[in-house]
Amino acid sequence: MTQHPSMKSESISRARYGCAVGAMQSAVAIPGTMPIADCGPGCADKQYASLAFYNGFQGSGYGGGASHPSINTTEKEVVFGGNDRLRELIQASTKVLKADLFVVTTGCISDIVGDDVASVVGEFQRRNVSVVYAETGGFMGNNFIGHEVVVKAVIDQYVGDFSGEKEQGLVNIWTELPYQNTFWRGDLAEIKRVLEGIGLKVNILFGHGSGGVEEWKTIPKAQFNIVIHTWLGLSVAEHLSEKYGQPFLHFPTIPIGSIATGNFLRDVGKYAKIDSKKVESFIESEERDYYKYMEEFSEFFSEYFFGVPSKFAVVTDSAYALAITKFAVNQLGLIPVKVILTENPPEEHRESIREQFRSIADGVSIEAEFIEDGFVIEEEIRNSDRKPAILFGTTWDRDIAKEVGAGVVEVSFPASYEVVLSRSYVGYRGALSLIEKIFTVTIGASA
Amino acid sequence: MARINLDTAAVESREQRLGTVVYWDGNALELSEKSGYSKKGKCGSGCNLCEMKGPFTQPSVCSEQMVECQAGNIREAVLIQHAPIGCSASQTFYNTIYRIGLASRGHKVENLRISSTNLTERDMVFGGAEKLRLTIEDVWNHYHPKAIFIGSSCATGIIGDDIDSVTEEYTEKLGIPVVPLHCEGFRSKHWSTGFDQTQHGILRQIVKKPTKKQEDLVNVINLWGSDVFGPLLANLDLRVNYVVDLATVDDLASMSEAAATVAFCNTLGTYLSEGLEQAFGVPQIRAPQPYGIAGTDAWLRDLARVTHREHLVEDFIAREHARIxxxxxxxxxxxxxxxxxxxxxxxxxxxxxxxxxxxxxxxxxxxxxxxxxxxxxxxxxxxxxxxxxxxxxxxxxxxxxxxxxxxxxxxxxxxxxxxxxxxxxxxxxxxxxxxxxxxxxxxxxxxxxxxxxxxxxxxxxxxxxxxxxxxxxxxxxxxxxxxxxSAQTDPGILAKHPELIWEGIDI
CATH class of the missing domain: 3.40.50.1980 (Nitrogenase molybdenum iron protein domain)
Incomplete structure (x- = not known):
């Protein structure tokens, strides 16, 4: 056997993401859509049980959990190939299930043995069955990477070409990774709410506020795309720019709190050429509510006898880490002592992400580190000169938080000690929930 | 019964050893007769137990997950998943049960220790053995475990990584058991083969030849359940050795010293019970499981017989009947x-x-x-x-x-x-x-x-x-x-008539 070209260990303990086939959850996140797992018997269960269950207990939705089709590959398909079995399963799925769209997601086995998934799915597409395929073998990367593959598959194979008129004021939103982000349902609802508040028509595309595949069919009509993430969705927006001639706006920071959300809405409004009076009027009414609560909260914040902590660390994906850090610094006046980014962003985006953390606020700069291995993350926190009192992280961080005396706010996968329904941590309303959570955790642990 | 074969690293799958089926319908008596175990029905043996198979399937669970939930839940040991990162997703599930189990049994609560070799596309081409070596060295340096288990995956099974050689190399190098567990998901149609594979690895490399016998020790094969067997068996002056989950490596090693082995469920315990009996002379209980009054009576009586507690058991049973x-x-x-x-x-x-x-x-x-x-x-x-x-x-x-x-x-x-x-x-x-x-x-x-x-x-x-x-x-x-x-009343209709899926389709 050839010597391995790299002699560096890439081992990961306590993983903080799924694999590419975990993006079957992105199909689940489109209302009415169902994945067909072209995988081994345990792959779909692993991805669902971790991303959608022991992560805020979000649930399986219409198309997920144990209810969607799965090949459950056996030795026979490994040896003789899985094309016939895939054909049979797709056909059976159309007979047994009701779905607006099926998305075949391939796993390691199918991709290694080289099944001709494209041609099997093609047979059904020619019969006008709503089915697409995405090559998402687990060895190709994580579920962030898989998400973009699934999204492009639906756009290219289902939404298709478009030559009609664009609709002024219609926008497509590409932001958090569904299910991976424990709070995505509430967050997407809040993002949609504030954008509608300034008069836009919003294709939110995933979650309960999405119109499902009918909404996806209107993607090409949108005036422009908005990417609200450090990097996820940029390649989709670039693809749409080529395919449909749509420009896009990129906001690396998901807005949390009145300052970030107000600025976000002003930038979007200006770009979409919305009357600034309308934008300002919405911001004003939102701020009126927001600051009533802030005023009352300020009593706790300034007068709580035993003080409330300031130093915080963030251990999560780069987008949520940036959003939380900016809010905690700029609106709460908390102090970041450690930022560890865990989702393995593509190399080409890393420097721009680092730059974002170098300019959090005037005089506030922090060097973000990209680490995926649980052991190394713990060592970083353990050996840090400045120990956090608040740790924005995951269930994996409970032990090290306890060791250094920090309270854990579980903000991303896996959040196995959070039950999450519609709670959001972004925008105006989400910021209030985040404040509630941070300080309930900190004073809850005090005695 | 057939010899438990501890010569090879890979366990024989459950369907090969026991004729396990995953799809059948009828009534319990019929299934019992067709199984040909204690009942010899009309057919006289298990030959008529035909398994059904249908065109439509939903997600199952794989053997590797059962390896995680056993080998990944042993204290002072580390499990390595020799796999692309997706196999690690289920750690969240097994971490929750591990933490709850540790708390329930009064142990220090902490995260489980499972590491992935994190194989990527180029490893599919060049092979992953070198990354396995590096990961073994990582977990050794990080944790100094008393044993390391290596679970394989569908991907490494297909590309043919030689896990056995690497584990032999490191067993020698580190002076601790480095145990290969062959648990490719596609290899068995039922996940319980993963239980058997873990227990096979433990029998081969962890359990020690007994230097003494502990006449009051009973191995209890279970998962992470609360301490119910301890108080129950104390009435017979017996102590429990809970295995495999939440046990230490030493607890596992000392299974050979016990007076008997019991299980909360035969599905989980069948292989290890038989293996301990054949390879180390630890008798298993020859009774059904301890559920219901009749089942518990019979189970206790056989446990008393095997551990020479007959003088205690009848009085205890009578007291318990009266109490409940x-x-x-x-x-x-x-x-x-x-x-x-x-x-x-x-x-x-x-x-x-x-x-x-x-x-x-x-x-x-x-x-x-x-x-x-x-x-x-x-x-x-x-x-x-x-x-x-x-x-x-x-x-x-x-x-x-x-x-x-x-x-x-x-x-x-x-x-x-x-x-x-x-x-x-x-x-x-x-x-x-x-x-x-x-x-x-x-x-x-x-x-x-x-x-x-x-x-x-x-x-x-x-x-x-x-x-x-x-x-x-x-x-x-x-x-x-x-x-x-929704209009169907027979859940097995598609297995009986798979052609129905093509009804009305012109191809």
Whole structure:
């Protein structure tokens, strides 16, 4: 056997993401859509049980959990190939299930043995069955990477070409990774709410506020795309720019709190050429509510006898880490002592992400580190000169938080000690929930 | 029975050893006869147990997950998943149960220790053995574990990484057992092969030749359940050695010193019980499982026989019968006539149905996720299904189905029970959407022994109150099934007529 070209260990303990086939959850996140797992018997269960269950207990939705089709590959398909079995399963799925769209997601086995998934799915597409395929073998990367593959598959194979008129004021939103982000349902609802508040028509595309595949069919009509993430969705927006001639706006920071959300809405409004009076009027009414609560909260914040902590660390994906850090610094006046980014962003985006953390606020700069291995993350926190009192992280961080005396706010996968329904941590309303959570955790642990 | 073969690293799969099936329907008596274990029905042997197979399938669970939930839950050991990163996703599940188990048994609560070699595309081309070596060195340097388990994956199975050589190399180099566990998901149709593979690895490399015997020690093969066996066996002056989950490596090594081995469920314990008996002379209990009064009586008597506690057992049994009788009577008044349904692993379901019937609950239907026609001992005294049928009567609708909510959708609507008992994820959510409350039985020991009747009875009393939640929900959900499937009454129709899927299609 050839010597391995790299002699560096890439081992990961306590993983903080799924694999590419975990993006079957992105199909689940489109209302009415169902994945067909072209995988081994345990792959779909692993991805669902971790991303959608022991992560805020979000649930399986219409198309997920144990209810969607799965090949459950056996030795026979490994040896003789899985094309016939895939054909049979797709056909059976159309007979047994009701779905607006099926998305075949391939796993390691199918991709290694080289099944001709494209041609099997093609047979059904020619019969006008709503089915697409995405090559998402687990060895190709994580579920962030898989998400973009699934999204492009639906756009290219289902939404298709478009030559009609664009609709002024219609926008497509590409932001958090569904299910991976424990709070995505509430967050997407809040993002949609504030954008509608300034008069836009919003294709939110995933979650309960999405119109499902009918909404996806209107993607090409949108005036422009908005990417609200450090990097996820940029390649989709670039693809749409080529395919449909749509420009896009990129906001690396998901807005949390009145300052970030107000600025976000002003930038979007200006770009979409919305009357600034309308934008300002919405911001004003939102701020009126927001600051009533802030005023009352300020009593706790300034007068709580035993003080409330300031130093915080963030251990999560780069987008949520940036959003939380900016809010905690700029609106709460908390102090970041450690930022560890865990989702393995593509190399080409890393420097721009680092730059974002170098300019959090005037005089506030922090060097973000990209680490995926649980052991190394713990060592970083353990050996840090400045120990956090608040740790924005995951269930994996409970032990090290306890060791250094920090309270854990579980903000991303896996959040196995959070039950999450519609709670959001972004925008105006989400910021209030985040404040509630941070300080309930900190004073809850005090005695 | 067949020799347990400890010469090779890979265990023989459950279907090869026991003739396990994952898809069948009929009634419990028929299944018992066709299994040809203690009952020799019309056919006289197990040859007529034909497995069904259909064109439509929903997600199952794989052997590797069972390796994670056993080898990944051993204290002072580390499990390496030699796999692409996706196999690691389920660590979140096994971490939750590990932490809850540690707390329940009074151990320090901490995260489990599982590491992935994190194989990527170029490893699929060049092979992953070198990354396995690097990961072994990582976990050795990080944790200095007393044992390292290496679980394989579908990907490494196909590309043909030689895990056995690497584990031999490091067993020598590190001076601790480095144990290969061959658990490619595609290799067995039922996940319980993963239990067997873990136990096979432990028998080969962890269990030590006994230097002494501990005549009061009993190995209890279980998962992460609360300490129910300890107080129970104390009445016979016996101590428990809980294995495999939450045990230390030394606890596992000392299994050979025990006076006997028992299991909370034969599905989990069959291989290790037989292996300990064959390779180390530790006798297993030749009785059905300790569920219900009759089952617990017989189980205790055999345990007393094997451990020479006959002088203690009859008095204890009589006291326990008297102690629980008033409480059981009260529960029977409240629960009598209710209709229950069981959806769990195979042998566990047999035990639970016995407990429910002792409480006066009707059980006309059950879904089990697989069926083992025999257990590894080959001893008919362990035939749990026959014990159920002989002592508590037939179960009319007995479906073997490997989760498969589409079949459960049909079965459950037919029975419309007051509640279901469930173990393993995947089916309870559907039950709730159909208006039926389910008890998930995360603590597998809840129904064990005499207290099990009371524990389970009280749990059911709580659960049936949730009907209010479930019924309200059921009025507001949209099911995923087509009108055609919703109209079907036979959950096995597609296995019998697979051509139906092509009906009306011109190809």
């Amino acid at each position: 009788a008033p409480e059981v009577e009260k529960l029977k008044k409240k629960l009598g006539g209710k209709q229950g349904f069981i959806a769990t692993g195979s042998a566990y379901a047999h035990g639970l149905i016995e407990v429910l019937r002792e409480l006066g609950i009707r059980v006309n239907g059950s879904v089990v996720f697989h069926h083992d026609p025999i257990y590894d001992s080959g001893d008919p005294s362990q035939d749990t299904l026959a014990h159920l049928v002989d002592n508590y009567g037939n179960v009319d609708d007995f479906v073997v189905s490997i989760r498969q909510p589409f079949q459960f959708f049909t079965t459950l609507r037919k029975h419309n029970p007051d509640f279901i008992l469930i173990r393993h994820n995947g089916l309870a959510p559907l039950a709730a959407r159909l208006g039926v409350p389910a008890a998930p039985l995360g603590d597998e020991h809840l129904a064990i022994g005499y207290n099990g009747l009371i524990n389970l009875g009280n749990l059911i009393l709580e659960i049936i109150e949730r009907r209010r939640f479930c019924e309200d929900l059921s009025k507001h959900v949209t099911h995923q099934y087509s009108d055609w499937w």
